[in-house]
Amino acid sequence: MLESAGEVPSKPGRSQLQLQQVDVVTELGNQYLLQNVSVDIFTGERIGIIGASGSGKTTLLRLLNRLSSPTSGEIRFEQKLLPDWPVLSLRQQLMLVPQEPKLLGMTVQDALTYPLRLQDLPESEIASRVQTWRQRLGIPDDWLNSTELQLSVGQRQLVSLARACGTAPKLCLLDEPTSALDPGTIDRVIKALKASGMTLVIASHQFEFLNQICDRILWLSQGKLILDAPIREINWAEIKSELTAQAEQDDWD
Numbered sequence: 001m002l003e004s005a006g007e008v009p010s011k012p013g014r015s016q017l018q019l020q021q022v023d024v025v026t027e028l029g030n031q032y033l034l035q036n037v038s039v040d041i042f043t044g045e046r047i048g049i050i051g052a053s054g055s056g057k058t059t060l061l062r063l064l065n066r067l068s069s070p071t072s073g074e075i076r077f078e079q080k081l082l083p084d085w086p087v088l089s090l091r092q093q094l095m096l097v098p099q100e101p102k103l104l105g106m107t108v109q110d111a112l113t114y115p116l117r118l119q120d121l122p123e124s125e126i127a128s129r130v131q132t133w134r135q136r137l138g139i140p141d142d143w144l145n146s147t148e149l150q151l152s153v154g155q156r157q158l159v160s161l162a163r164a165c166g167t168a169p170k171l172c173l174l175d176e177p178t179s180a181l182d183p184g185t186i187d188r189v190i191k192a193l194k195a196s197g198m199t200l201v202i203a204s205h206q207f208e209f210l211n212q213i214c215d216r217i218l219w220l221s222q223g224k225l226i227l228d229a230p231i232r233e234i235n236w237a238e239i240k241s242e243l244t245a246q247a248e249q250d251d252w253d
């Protein structure tokens, strides 16, 4: 039996991110990657996005970070349309941690401090934030001079999570953040992210992880939002069996 994250707050905070009737159509115009997606996300919520491979989870996260634009529909962050935000300012507040994190040739130490220097923070604040997130996520001293070539995928995931969280974004978009992490490290990530108070939107195939951290689940199927429900209403066994049946059907098609 999965132990859930708990009740959704009865009075959520201010609406922070809104999608209204969002469509994304391929360049050739022959396939919907997202179709008529409308969602309202509130400050401090932790949202999980589930769905089969290719169902549109990454497409949605990239849209929210303005790495791509919807074909139609509107997206607002803090009540302002995304195209009206200066892109750097938007990405500092609404940060994406991609599925395959890169350190761009930097050492771990430089990767952790670089985005904080871009924010012009005092050195003491930079050191304190790096230390805090290294401790929360368990990043040891002996990784600091390594580059991504010397790190495992899971180690890179942890570093890119620490790098993003250190900048204290208002909302963090996480694409498969724990896919390569061991169970003990996943527990540590859950504790750290919950304690941060950030709004989180997490795409993941790891139901146990989502169940422990999220208070609401969105289910995408072939680009359509087919479920938007609080965690207490989620029947994981049913979802798993539907996804398995769908995958078997896809194998036959």
Ligand SMILES: Nc1ncnc2c1ncn2[C@@H]1O[C@H](COP(=O)(O)OP(=O)(O)OP(=O)(O)O)[C@@H](O)[C@H]1O
Residues within 6 Å of the ligand: 026, 027, 033, 051, 052, 053, 054, 055, 056, 057, 058, 059, 060
């Ligand atoms: N630029 C593009 N042009 C055409 N098709 C695309 C483009 N980008 C993504 N797709 C397709 O869009 C669909 C959704 O992809 P997406 O990466 O969002 O899925 P996902 O749910 O994140 O999958 P996974 O769980 O495997 O990460 C897939 O069928 C993919 O092949």
